[in-house]
Amino acid sequence: MKTTLLTSAIAASLALSSTLPQAGPRDMPERPKIEPLMRLQPVAESGGVYELLIYGDIGESWWTESVTAQSVAQQLNDLDGTVATINVRINSYGGSVADGLAIYNALKRHKAAKAVTVDGVAMSSASLIAMAGDTVSMPSTSILMIHAPWGGVYGNAKELRQYADVLDTFSASMADAYVKKSGKSKEEILGLLQDGEDHYYTGEEAVAAGFADAVDSDAVEEADPDEQARAFAAALAQRVTARGASARYSSLTFAAALRAPRASVITPAASSTQASIDPQNPPAEPAANTPPADAGNPSGDNTMLTPEQKQALAARREAIRAQFAPFQARGDLNQTALATLLRDCEDDTDLTVEAIGTKLLAFLGTATPSATGAPAGAPSGQLTQDETKNYRDGAIAALMHRSNPAAHKLEGPAANFRGMDLQDMARDALARAGQNPKGMSKQEIAVKALQSTSDFPAILGNVVSRSLRAGYEGTQRTFLPFSRQATLPDFKEITRVQLGGAPSLKRVVEGGEYEQGTIGEGAEKYAVQKFGRIVALTWETVVNDDLDALSRIPFAFGASAADLESDLVYAILTGNPKMADGKALFHADHGNLGTPAALADALDPEKPNPLSDMRKKMTLQKGLDGRYITVRPKFLIVPPGLEEVALKVTNASIIAGKGADLNVTGVTLTPIVEPRLHDGSEIAWYGAAEPGVIDTIEYAYLEGHEGVFTETKNGFEVDGVQVKCRHIFGAKAIDPRGLYKNAGQ
Template sequence: MSKPSQKWYSIRARAVSAAAAAALAAGGTAATSAEIFIYGDIGESWWGESVTAADFVKEVAALNVDELTVRINSFGGSVSDGIAIYNALKRHRAAVTVSIDGTAMSIASLIAMAGDTVEMAENAILMIHAPWVYASGNAVALREVADYLDTWSQAMSNSYAAKTGRAADDMLALLTDGVDHYYTAEQALAEKFIDSVTTAMPIAASHDLSRFRAIPAAAAAFNLKEKHMPHPNPAAAAPAPAAPADPAAQAAQAEAVARGVQAEAQRRTDIRAAFASFAAREGVADLMAACEGDTQCSVQSAREKLLAHLGKEGTPVAGNIVTVEDEQDKFRAAATEAILARAAARDDKGSPVRANAANPLRGYKLLDLARACLVRAGVKVDGMGQMEIVAAAFTQSTSDFPILLENTMHKTLQQAYALAPDTWSRFCAIGSVSDFRAHPRYRVGSLGNLDVINELGEFKNKTIPDGEKATITAGTRGNIINLSRQMIINDDLGAFVGVASMLGRAAKRTIEAAVYARLAENSGAGPTLDDGLALFHANHKNIAAAAAAPAVASFDAGRVQMAQQKDVSGNDYLDLRPAIWLGPIGIGGTARVTNDAQYDPDTANKLQKPNLVRGLVRDIIDTPRLSGTAWYFFADPAEAPAMEVAFLDGAQDPYLELQNGFDVDGARYKVRIDFGVAGIDYRGAHMNAGA
């Protein structure tokens, strides 16, 4: 059974005062005014109202007055009707004052923006949210509905922007984030939605709030027993909102509203406090705004959402476990920084490490750090000797001392490794292996060109060619260093920071030496491949026919020979080009002149003949690790790798492990790196025996 129609507004002309009547009688003019009450659901809506805005617009247009007061107590309704009402009020010649008596929610809040002056009772509520609608249909129809709602949001944003003076995009954000944004009178004034706050007004009844997803306590206080707000009596000469007959009930209601407003303000304050420490993190500001705007979001729920957001920046260990830096992590980081600064260590860029002025451990000696670690672990150190303090710092299960020393050494090791120069990475490919077994490297054959189809249209079967295989195996290199109690007491930073730095450089040199040792195998012909031949071999057609020093002719001959290499199946040319020159340091200068000279350095008249091989290679590596006169061309290792260095699980940096020693009066630190070197394909390399 349908609900009978009910007007959600009433319009009344105000009585002319005696003074105004006298002025009119004397031939003068007097301002005339009217009062409009929007008390109920607006327009034709799902909530039962069937009186449209067309009636309202006609009645307002007919008002020949100078002043209009629009009183609002509505939870919204039809968006299209609300926009029509807004426009009707904006274009009326009268000065429009809007008074929010109780609630101005949804489209009712937009109507309120039509006032030249907007005032709001101190216990009233303003709410802004995205337009929404019930819809059904297929995907196409629902997409059209979504576009329709976006259009309304865009139109509404302009009205809010016009009132507040803020950008339309800022207002559009309130209409597209899916959150109901509630404002007390004080908050609405701060956001410039209104111009002033008036004395609190008692509210007699309210609407059904079930349509809204989230209602704050301040708004819920209005939701009494009645389902619809009673309208003022149109016959009354001086209308006013109905008040509860019982003063006690009125006072209780006002108190409930005040408590609700206070609770909402406190909720927002607590959420902002919880987010304050992480405000600079990406996305935190947006999440905080969403939690504040969602009145159903408690402070605890907001904290959980923040923790989940921060967890996205870390790596889960098991399930949704989030690691956030705690006081212990900060202590270890400060101690590590203090030790590195005192040891004059370098960072990854080669700059000296300096302790932050705010670092509380700045200037601490190793013994001071050992004592601080014990105190943090709850150990009383009063009366303990230096040896006892150091011994306890190493053996106390909850002491941070061994860990912070390990962190310091590991960081020093990594930095020294990163800064140490190498040449192998410039001409070798870098790979990964999962264990210490031999790992294959396959090169797939090609099908060759497509066959011509005969006159019968017959297609021939093509045999899938076999490929080639190379293998690479990783091994372990490492050492153990010991850190004694005496070194700690003597504050011997060089004993472990300096040694760790040397071990980092040694790890980088270890790989460098291993690569050149493989290249030196078979009298400089390189490692043996899986075909039983050396990397450089006459059968591989990658050795120069005429041995020669670096020169234009020998460079060009090497270029031609490399370009003529064919794929695994011998079907087509690979057309490779040299990218790196490698040779002994004694002939590196000659190689640079040959590669960089504008004119041919080998001709008598250098101004007459351009250098045919100028810029042939992008990188020239000369090293004392090679001796004799032989030199090499390598193609780009990313295109045609000839040699590969593979690391266990792809870990290219050395690894440090700690073990409290029993046979050493202190601790033992083991440094290791797992890698292997192998020749994998001869086609991307060329050798000249030199002269």
């Protein structure tokens, strides 16, 4: 019987373990690994910008955590439609081609803009993922590497040839991604994927080749690497040189291998019993765990394990983690100590799953609480997501209280910030972020807090956002009752067909055919437009404790957004624009233009009632096919100069001077007074039908952007934070028959 065994999955990695010294000889440096990390999280309060970290090996691993296509795709699918940008940061030697292709396709499918940054290395399948970026930037000390997919198999000659064909198929599939990004021909890319060589690119060379768009010169300064990391980087550089790369690439690869966030490089020699934590430098998320070498396999090479052994190890690991999982999100536990216990239990293969459960119960019985969401000075430990939220919510509520004590109470988490000004909050946020503000000037504290990864920018941005929203929602928009709201999916022009513009239904006799109908020419077109301004929060704002910059000014901006909507809607009434038929909105041919008469005539028993004339004209309106459509006036819209008359007309049950004659017309109308009509005419007045019965004026927002929205980022032109106020809005008169105008006298 012939059997075929894939000794390793199809991969696009450097296969470092096969060329570096084995783990057995302890006098040789062990390879540090990039901590497997796949994290998708928001980086702006609005939720419009997310960051996706892809660190470590790509594809499923028996021994350690890794970045899998399933985990990436699931989290991307969970994002809602408001996400506009995904910042993808990559530091990976590569891995499974299948997972790489799936991650690439998942990113390409998402409608958000993808901005990829190669933090350290993006090799083989990791470089494939990088090609999903709408923009790709690389620091000067980063490396991109492209090469052919590889794998191993044993069998007869036919099976080996078939496997070679499989590798060629993967090459062809990968090539499309590089072609789309670089603009090179498929033949050129296949040359890189099928020549058996490793092709290295610096940032500048990747840009020149079309694989990247920019060289990022503002690389973040990292902590000094330890000796083991340096030994690994040197071995990697030596291997790159041995495979034909120049000394220049070797040195750049050395630098890139050392480039990683502080918490992203772990070593087998790292202590697992660290008990103290620097309160000024709280740890990042617990490092992934590295299982021990199997006792029967002292070299640590898991390729010698049987499938049954691998399954047993994986089952043990999953059972252990299942026991710990319910407690890993609890804020009342020291998560660092819990992670250490988990790592120790996984490493000690002599412990049974039952014994580990006993150790976990003992830990829970003696565990001490971790840090709270209070300001700096709280107990040491790792901050949880809930604690960060409590801290931010408290600070935001405290600032809102200072701005408007009557509307916002200083209670709950906000009470922790009693007596704090903006400078105090900036200092506290820096301390929570692990930066010691001692010895800094007020300006230095303000600048660092505004441009750091602390909570401070998010707090200020949220206060500005809430103030904007309050200003927007608190400003009266008198057009809402007689207008209809819509939501548009994009910025493209849409078409609205008038009620009655659709063909009438005709009787279909038994066995007869349905007649073809056509839409009339009464279709109106319009689109939403984008409006916006930027509010800058500078370090002077913090030093001067300028609450106006956080509350009153954004409040005024929000009110301005609401006023903009009113400006656009009432400009339709006063501007009398042309409709789709080429005639003005208010036109005799539309049957919606009354004989000029003063509104006060409705109260004069000696004169014809102009409101009765409006009611008659609107009631006699017909559809485009000649059918009556039964329109009734509902709203009486007037400038401030006619407010008194409008109130009398719409509230008096009996017309003075007419004895028992009832005011049967005026009381059916709802008065609306709008100052914007004054600029057009002090005596003209308007009528409108119920927008649910017939179209009048339609106003629209972009889907997911109703009202005013904000986006916060660190300022480049200013030393501080910039808050972009974005408002997307449009309005259009849809059907003249639902509106009426009398020029007045």
